[in-house]
Amino acid sequence: MARKPRAHSAPTTASNAPKPTPGSDSPTPAALASAFATLGEEPPAPPLGFSARLNLLLDLAAVVPARIEGRVLGVLAINPAWKELEVRRWLQQDQLPDRAELRRLVKLLVAQLGPEHDALRWEAFLVYGSPIVGSPVEHLLYREDRGRRDIASRIFALLTEQYAIPPSSYDADLVFQRCLKLMQQFNIYEWEDFQAGHMEPFRSVLFPETS
Incomplete structure:
Protein backbone atom coordinates (compact mmCIF):
# COMPACT_ATOMS: atom_id res chain seq x y z
CA MET A 1 0.00 0.00 0.00
CA ALA A 2 1.37 3.37 -0.97
CA ARG A 3 2.11 5.76 1.88
CA LYS A 4 0.29 9.03 1.94
CA PRO A 5 2.63 12.01 1.75
CA ARG A 6 3.14 13.67 5.18
CA ALA A 7 1.55 17.08 5.41
CA HIS A 8 4.02 19.84 6.30
CA SER A 9 2.71 22.69 8.44
CA ALA A 10 3.59 26.25 7.57
CA PRO A 11 6.43 27.79 9.61
CA THR A 12 5.34 29.74 12.67
CA THR A 13 5.59 33.50 12.27
CA ALA A 14 4.44 36.49 14.29
CA SER A 15 1.27 36.63 12.24
CA ASN A 16 0.24 33.03 12.76
CA ALA A 17 1.71 32.37 16.23
CA PRO A 18 -0.77 30.88 18.71
CA LYS A 19 -2.71 33.54 20.55
CA PRO A 20 -4.11 33.20 24.06
CA THR A 21 -7.70 32.12 24.06
CA PRO A 22 -10.26 34.45 25.63
CA GLY A 23 -10.36 33.96 29.38
CA SER A 24 -6.81 32.60 29.60
CA ASP A 25 -4.37 33.93 32.22
CA SER A 26 -1.84 35.24 29.70
CA PRO A 27 -2.07 39.04 29.30
CA THR A 28 -2.09 40.58 25.85
CA PRO A 29 0.82 42.75 24.67
CA ALA A 30 -1.44 45.79 24.97
CA ALA A 31 -2.25 44.93 28.59
CA LEU A 32 1.46 44.47 29.38
CA ALA A 33 2.27 47.83 27.78
CA SER A 34 -0.45 49.53 29.81
CA ALA A 35 0.75 47.93 33.06
CA PHE A 36 4.35 48.91 32.28
CA ALA A 37 3.35 52.54 31.68
CA THR A 38 1.43 52.59 34.98
CA LEU A 39 4.43 51.28 36.90
CA GLY A 40 6.54 54.07 35.45
CA GLU A 41 4.23 56.62 37.04
CA GLU A 42 4.79 55.30 40.57
CA PRO A 43 7.50 57.22 42.46
CA PRO A 44 10.16 54.95 43.96
CA ALA A 45 9.72 54.25 47.64
CA PRO A 46 12.16 56.11 49.91
CA PRO A 47 14.98 53.85 51.13
CA LEU A 48 13.94 53.90 54.79
CA GLY A 49 16.84 53.13 57.10
CA VAL A 137 27.10 41.26 59.43
CA GLU A 138 23.95 39.81 61.01
CA HIS A 139 25.79 36.81 62.41
CA LEU A 140 28.42 39.02 64.05
CA LEU A 141 26.47 42.23 64.57
CA TYR A 142 28.11 43.99 67.50
CA ARG A 143 29.64 40.69 68.64
CA GLU A 144 33.16 42.11 68.71
CA ASP A 145 32.20 45.63 69.70
CA ARG A 146 32.56 45.59 73.47
CA GLY A 147 31.63 49.25 73.78
CA ARG A 148 28.21 48.86 72.19
CA ARG A 149 27.49 45.71 74.13
CA ASP A 150 28.20 47.67 77.30
CA ILE A 151 25.76 50.37 76.15
CA ALA A 152 23.13 47.70 75.46
CA SER A 153 23.64 46.33 78.97
CA ARG A 154 23.11 49.80 80.45
CA ILE A 155 19.93 50.34 78.41
CA PHE A 156 18.70 46.90 79.47
CA ALA A 157 19.32 47.68 83.16
CA LEU A 158 17.78 51.15 82.90
CA LEU A 159 14.56 49.86 81.37
CA THR A 160 14.08 47.01 83.82
CA GLU A 161 14.64 49.38 86.75
CA GLN A 162 12.54 52.25 85.38
CA TYR A 163 9.54 50.04 84.59
CA ALA A 164 10.03 47.51 87.43
CA ILE A 165 10.25 44.56 85.05
CA PRO A 166 11.00 41.34 86.99
CA PRO A 167 13.77 39.06 85.64
CA SER A 168 11.37 36.11 85.52
CA SER A 169 9.20 37.82 82.88
CA TYR A 170 11.65 37.79 79.94
CA ASP A 171 14.37 35.83 78.14
CA ALA A 172 17.50 37.87 78.88
CA ASP A 173 19.48 36.73 75.81
CA LEU A 174 16.57 37.40 73.44
CA VAL A 175 15.97 40.87 74.90
CA PHE A 176 19.68 41.68 74.70
CA GLN A 177 19.81 40.80 70.99
CA ARG A 178 16.70 42.92 70.36
CA CYS A 179 18.41 45.81 72.11
CA LEU A 180 21.53 45.55 69.94
CA LYS A 181 19.49 45.56 66.73
CA LEU A 182 17.34 48.46 67.89
CA MET A 183 20.47 50.46 68.69
CA GLN A 184 21.50 50.03 65.05
CA GLN A 185 18.11 51.25 63.80
CA PHE A 186 18.17 54.33 66.07
CA ASN A 187 21.81 55.19 65.30
CA ILE A 188 22.86 54.73 68.92
CA TYR A 189 26.63 54.36 68.89
CA GLU A 190 27.54 56.03 72.21
CA TRP A 191 25.79 56.27 75.58
CA GLU A 192 25.06 59.97 74.97
CA ASP A 193 23.04 58.99 71.88
CA PHE A 194 20.42 57.28 74.06
CA GLN A 195 17.89 59.97 74.99
CA ALA A 196 14.78 60.06 77.20
CA GLY A 197 12.61 59.85 74.09
CA HIS A 198 14.06 56.42 73.33
CA MET A 199 12.69 54.87 76.53
CA GLU A 200 9.17 54.05 75.33
CA PRO A 201 10.15 52.77 71.85
CA PHE A 202 12.80 50.52 73.39
CA ARG A 203 10.41 49.28 76.06
CA SER A 204 7.72 48.41 73.51
CA VAL A 205 10.17 46.38 71.40
CA LEU A 206 12.27 44.79 74.14
CA PHE A 207 9.42 44.07 76.52
CA PRO A 208 6.22 44.09 74.41
CA GLU A 209 4.24 42.22 77.06
CA THR A 210 4.66 45.16 79.49
CA SER A 211 3.48 47.86 77.06
Whole structure:
Protein backbone atom coordinates (compact mmCIF):
# COMPACT_ATOMS: atom_id res chain seq x y z
CA MET A 1 0.00 0.00 0.00
CA ALA A 2 1.37 3.37 -0.97
CA ARG A 3 2.11 5.76 1.88
CA LYS A 4 0.29 9.03 1.94
CA PRO A 5 2.63 12.01 1.75
CA ARG A 6 3.14 13.67 5.18
CA ALA A 7 1.55 17.08 5.41
CA HIS A 8 4.02 19.84 6.30
CA SER A 9 2.71 22.69 8.44
CA ALA A 10 3.59 26.25 7.57
CA PRO A 11 6.43 27.79 9.61
CA THR A 12 5.34 29.74 12.67
CA THR A 13 5.59 33.50 12.27
CA ALA A 14 4.44 36.49 14.29
CA SER A 15 1.27 36.63 12.24
CA ASN A 16 0.24 33.03 12.76
CA ALA A 17 1.71 32.37 16.23
CA PRO A 18 -0.77 30.88 18.71
CA LYS A 19 -2.71 33.54 20.55
CA PRO A 20 -4.11 33.20 24.06
CA THR A 21 -7.70 32.12 24.06
CA PRO A 22 -10.26 34.45 25.63
CA GLY A 23 -10.36 33.96 29.38
CA SER A 24 -6.81 32.60 29.60
CA ASP A 25 -4.37 33.93 32.22
CA SER A 26 -1.84 35.24 29.70
CA PRO A 27 -2.07 39.04 29.30
CA THR A 28 -2.09 40.58 25.85
CA PRO A 29 0.82 42.75 24.67
CA ALA A 30 -1.44 45.79 24.97
CA ALA A 31 -2.25 44.93 28.59
CA LEU A 32 1.46 44.47 29.38
CA ALA A 33 2.27 47.83 27.78
CA SER A 34 -0.45 49.53 29.81
CA ALA A 35 0.75 47.93 33.06
CA PHE A 36 4.35 48.91 32.28
CA ALA A 37 3.35 52.54 31.68
CA THR A 38 1.43 52.59 34.98
CA LEU A 39 4.43 51.28 36.90
CA GLY A 40 6.54 54.07 35.45
CA GLU A 41 4.23 56.62 37.04
CA GLU A 42 4.79 55.30 40.57
CA PRO A 43 7.50 57.22 42.46
CA PRO A 44 10.16 54.95 43.96
CA ALA A 45 9.72 54.25 47.64
CA PRO A 46 12.16 56.11 49.91
CA PRO A 47 14.98 53.85 51.13
CA LEU A 48 13.94 53.90 54.79
CA GLY A 49 16.84 53.13 57.10
CA PHE A 50 19.48 53.88 54.47
CA SER A 51 21.25 56.43 56.68
CA ALA A 52 21.41 54.03 59.63
CA ARG A 53 22.86 51.30 57.44
CA LEU A 54 25.39 53.67 55.86
CA ASN A 55 26.47 54.86 59.31
CA LEU A 56 26.85 51.23 60.38
CA LEU A 57 29.20 50.58 57.45
CA LEU A 58 31.16 53.75 58.23
CA ASP A 59 31.49 52.62 61.85
CA LEU A 60 32.74 49.19 60.86
CA ALA A 61 35.19 50.63 58.32
CA ALA A 62 36.48 53.05 60.99
CA VAL A 63 37.79 55.58 58.48
CA VAL A 64 35.81 58.66 59.59
CA PRO A 65 34.87 60.07 63.02
CA ALA A 66 31.77 58.78 64.80
CA ARG A 67 30.23 62.14 65.70
CA ILE A 68 28.02 63.57 62.96
CA GLU A 69 29.92 66.85 62.41
CA GLY A 70 33.26 65.12 62.13
CA ARG A 71 31.66 62.37 60.11
CA VAL A 72 30.32 64.77 57.48
CA LEU A 73 33.74 66.37 57.10
CA GLY A 74 35.39 62.95 56.99
CA VAL A 75 33.12 61.76 54.17
CA LEU A 76 33.64 65.04 52.29
CA ALA A 77 37.38 64.48 52.46
CA ILE A 78 36.93 61.24 50.50
CA ASN A 79 35.66 63.22 47.51
CA PRO A 80 35.91 67.04 47.69
CA ALA A 81 33.50 67.26 44.73
CA TRP A 82 30.63 66.22 46.99
CA LYS A 83 28.58 68.95 48.65
CA GLU A 84 28.10 69.16 52.42
CA LEU A 85 24.31 69.31 52.12
CA GLU A 86 24.09 66.14 50.04
CA VAL A 87 26.41 64.25 52.39
CA ARG A 88 24.24 65.28 55.36
CA ARG A 89 21.21 63.94 53.52
CA TRP A 90 22.96 60.62 52.95
CA LEU A 91 23.90 60.35 56.63
CA GLN A 92 20.71 61.72 58.21
CA GLN A 93 17.75 61.79 55.81
CA ASP A 94 17.78 58.41 54.03
CA GLN A 95 18.63 60.04 50.70
CA LEU A 96 20.55 57.85 48.25
CA PRO A 97 23.65 59.16 46.49
CA ASP A 98 23.99 58.70 42.76
CA ARG A 99 24.28 54.93 42.33
CA ALA A 100 27.67 55.09 40.64
CA GLU A 101 29.00 57.24 43.49
CA LEU A 102 27.42 54.94 46.07
CA ARG A 103 29.09 51.91 44.50
CA ARG A 104 32.52 53.58 44.59
CA LEU A 105 32.03 54.60 48.22
CA VAL A 106 30.86 51.13 49.23
CA LYS A 107 33.83 49.48 47.50
CA LEU A 108 36.19 51.81 49.35
CA LEU A 109 34.60 51.15 52.75
CA VAL A 110 34.13 47.40 52.33
CA ALA A 111 37.79 47.07 51.35
CA GLN A 112 38.60 48.10 54.93
CA LEU A 113 36.55 45.22 56.39
CA GLY A 114 38.43 42.25 54.99
CA PRO A 115 38.07 39.74 52.16
CA GLU A 116 35.09 37.97 53.74
CA HIS A 117 32.86 40.98 52.94
CA ASP A 118 31.28 41.44 49.51
CA ALA A 119 30.84 44.98 48.17
CA LEU A 120 27.82 44.15 45.99
CA ARG A 121 25.99 42.56 48.89
CA TRP A 122 26.75 45.57 51.04
CA GLU A 123 25.46 47.91 48.34
CA ALA A 124 22.21 45.97 48.06
CA PHE A 125 21.84 45.93 51.85
CA LEU A 126 22.37 49.69 52.10
CA VAL A 127 19.71 50.38 49.46
CA TYR A 128 17.05 47.81 50.38
CA GLY A 129 17.80 46.71 53.94
CA SER A 130 16.40 43.72 55.78
CA PRO A 131 14.45 41.53 55.22
CA ILE A 132 14.83 42.05 51.44
CA VAL A 133 18.61 41.77 51.77
CA GLY A 134 19.96 40.17 54.91
CA SER A 135 22.55 42.10 56.87
CA PRO A 136 26.10 41.18 55.77
CA VAL A 137 27.10 41.26 59.43
CA GLU A 138 23.95 39.81 61.01
CA HIS A 139 25.79 36.81 62.41
CA LEU A 140 28.42 39.02 64.05
CA LEU A 141 26.47 42.23 64.57
CA TYR A 142 28.11 43.99 67.50
CA ARG A 143 29.64 40.69 68.64
CA GLU A 144 33.16 42.11 68.71
CA ASP A 145 32.20 45.63 69.70
CA ARG A 146 32.56 45.59 73.47
CA GLY A 147 31.63 49.25 73.78
CA ARG A 148 28.21 48.86 72.19
CA ARG A 149 27.49 45.71 74.13
CA ASP A 150 28.20 47.67 77.30
CA ILE A 151 25.76 50.37 76.15
CA ALA A 152 23.13 47.70 75.46
CA SER A 153 23.64 46.33 78.97
CA ARG A 154 23.11 49.80 80.45
CA ILE A 155 19.93 50.34 78.41
CA PHE A 156 18.70 46.90 79.47
CA ALA A 157 19.32 47.68 83.16
CA LEU A 158 17.78 51.15 82.90
CA LEU A 159 14.56 49.86 81.37
CA THR A 160 14.08 47.01 83.82
CA GLU A 161 14.64 49.38 86.75
CA GLN A 162 12.54 52.25 85.38
CA TYR A 163 9.54 50.04 84.59
CA ALA A 164 10.03 47.51 87.43
CA ILE A 165 10.25 44.56 85.05
CA PRO A 166 11.00 41.34 86.99
CA PRO A 167 13.77 39.06 85.64
CA SER A 168 11.37 36.11 85.52
CA SER A 169 9.20 37.82 82.88
CA TYR A 170 11.65 37.79 79.94
CA ASP A 171 14.37 35.83 78.14
CA ALA A 172 17.50 37.87 78.88
CA ASP A 173 19.48 36.73 75.81
CA LEU A 174 16.57 37.40 73.44
CA VAL A 175 15.97 40.87 74.90
CA PHE A 176 19.68 41.68 74.70
CA GLN A 177 19.81 40.80 70.99
CA ARG A 178 16.70 42.92 70.36
CA CYS A 179 18.41 45.81 72.11
CA LEU A 180 21.53 45.55 69.94
CA LYS A 181 19.49 45.56 66.73
CA LEU A 182 17.34 48.46 67.89
CA MET A 183 20.47 50.46 68.69
CA GLN A 184 21.50 50.03 65.05
CA GLN A 185 18.11 51.25 63.80
CA PHE A 186 18.17 54.33 66.07
CA ASN A 187 21.81 55.19 65.30
CA ILE A 188 22.86 54.73 68.92
CA TYR A 189 26.63 54.36 68.89
CA GLU A 190 27.54 56.03 72.21
CA TRP A 191 25.79 56.27 75.58
CA GLU A 192 25.06 59.97 74.97
CA ASP A 193 23.04 58.99 71.88
CA PHE A 194 20.42 57.28 74.06
CA GLN A 195 17.89 59.97 74.99
CA ALA A 196 14.78 60.06 77.20
CA GLY A 197 12.61 59.85 74.09
CA HIS A 198 14.06 56.42 73.33
CA MET A 199 12.69 54.87 76.53
CA GLU A 200 9.17 54.05 75.33
CA PRO A 201 10.15 52.77 71.85
CA PHE A 202 12.80 50.52 73.39
CA ARG A 203 10.41 49.28 76.06
CA SER A 204 7.72 48.41 73.51
CA VAL A 205 10.17 46.38 71.40
CA LEU A 206 12.27 44.79 74.14
CA PHE A 207 9.42 44.07 76.52
CA PRO A 208 6.22 44.09 74.41
CA GLU A 209 4.24 42.22 77.06
CA THR A 210 4.66 45.16 79.49
CA SER A 211 3.48 47.86 77.06
